[in-house]
Amino acid sequence: MLVEFLAGMQRYLSQTVLPLVADELDGAHLYGPLDAAAQAPTFLMMPVGAWLLSRFRVGRLLVVFTVVTAAGAVLCAVATSMPAFVVGTAVRALAAGALATVSMGAISRGLPPRYRQLVLAGMSGVWLFSSVLGPVYAVAVSTAFGWRWAMVLYLPLLLLARLLVARSMPERTQPAEAEPAPWAWSVALATGSAVLSLPLGAWSALAVLVGGGLMLRAAAAVLPDGTFRARSGRRAGLTALLVVAAVYFGATMVLSVVAHDAFGLGAGHFGFVIAAPGFAWAAAALWTGSHPALDDAGFRRRALRAGVVVALGVAVVLGTTLLAPAGDRPAFVGLLVGAALLGLGMGTVYPDLLGRCLSRPEQGDGISEDRMAAAVVVAESVGLALASTAAYGWLGGGLGLVEEPLQRAQVLYAVLLALAVVMLRVLVRAGRSAQVGAEGERGAVRPRGR
Known part of the structure; x- marks a missing residue:
């Protein structure tokens, strides 16, 4: 710790x-x-x-x-x-x-x-x-x-x-299966992240599209085979982790910009707003970790409730941008409540989702412990980078399409609300255990990126 x-x-x-x-x-x-x-x-x-x-x-x-x-x-x-x-x-x-x-x-x-x-x-x-x-x-x-x-x-x-x-640190007691080093796709993933963050002014939209596309293609290659197509099992859990991270970080990492640029709030106010998601996440995760949802039905119930809370948080922030007057107390309260709901939902689903990905099923799915450890880090980080960088780019310039900061925030959270609906669907898939022979999830995973 x-x-x-x-x-x-x-x-x-x-x-x-x-x-x-x-x-x-x-x-x-x-x-x-x-x-x-x-x-x-x-x-x-x-x-x-x-x-x-x-x-x-x-x-x-x-x-x-x-x-x-x-x-x-x-x-x-x-x-x-x-x-x-x-x-x-x-x-x-x-x-x-x-x-x-x-x-x-x-x-x-x-x-x-x-x-x-x-x-x-x-x-x-x-x-x-x-x-x-x-x-x-x-x-x-x-x-x-x-x-x-x-x-x-x-x-x-x-x-x-x-x-x-x-x-x-405990070391493995059994011989390890040799994992390939996907250097080519690692370079592609790194290149995509660099392109994604290039400050190109009016061409920033192209940078986001090219960099984001390259990152997703590279992620599909370095993650276990069939991850983005999976409808159950740990592969579906990885897709859910990526989408959940995109919704949460896309909504929370730009809150200071939204509070300051769209509503004119000072640091004394938006400091509380940007701290709220992290505090709520940590507090909820402490409870969730001590009361894990270990079976499929229990995970689906908890994940759906948490997903709805995350979506509600996005909706509250969106409603605040649509209804609250600039520089007024309702704007601060709305952003604070929305931020807290986002953190509460994330803290409720994250430990169980991560634990579900890391727990090896009895039937086996061809994913080694070492590869899954790398996969969960890549999935979460790609979702974070894609959503947060695109959100910052949009709020910073509106891609030359939208001038007013408040209108940019409205468009951003409307898009994130739609993505939150997709998130609920992939969370349901993550709550299904893989069936033997389904989704290509049994047996060895073909090495990639040599």
Whole structure:
């Protein structure tokens, strides 16, 4: 849990110090390349995580990539120009992509299903503290010593925590099935994420279409064969995870922009709005993890209720953009309620959906533990990147079609509400156990991307 807490702090640290870095290094014009440097290397390493897990010990991987993380942080801290800071960010992102898969593999491989659910819930709960203490740490250290010290002061604690985890990490007791390293599709996935975030002005729509299409094609290749066509089983769960992530992150990550640009709310108001989803998610996940829905019927009931709550959250935000006057209390209340509902729904469905994907069925579906660990990370991250980047691009310029920020927000949440309806359908599919011989889900999965 300490490692997850520190990982959460890293994310909020980066967000907090970025304006300070850009101001000192005169790098505001390089926000686009910086975003690409933070995303593309992460997507490059995620799909090869299964290959790493099948060949190296989990503890060793944790230590190696933690050292790489520290090296990237040091490069950022000593950067004398924005391009140098971008390089350090890329190094950190390489490690982050690998660690995401390795950490999920450790949970999938080393814990029985009941304890796995509790750990997943606990990891969600830790973000309650990370979301508060991360910015507090970044602001306090940056104010007292400067942003450079904020980048590195926590590193000894991170290294110590990862070393302790690595020493106690259970290793597999049976020979591992060798996993392929899909380098070609990993490069395609990384390229798509970079294209997706290119700041091309009037051509941004083309960047979203090309980058998004490339990411989806690459995701279809690196995920288990037949994932996007599956109507049951763990493959259907992966599709549901991607769509749920797209709806949730597409709706929540842009709330500060909607609150400020569309309604004129100040930081004192929209700070509560952007904190609400994370708090609600963590609180709901703590309960869900301790009361898992282990059978198909129980999962479908919970997933549908949670999906309806997520859709209701989107509808409340949409209604707020349609009905609430700018700069008024109803706008703040509407956004806050919608954000809280989104987090509540996500926290209710996420631990069970993730646990369902990671739990190997008795009949077998041809997906190894290592490959599934990589698959859940890729599915969630692709959904997040596609939806959030497209949402930011739309709100930022309206693709030259819509001028008013409020109207852009209305269109965005109308589209997300339609996607939420699709989400309900794929959640039902995720609640069906795979049948023997169905969907091509029995037997070995054909290696891809060699």
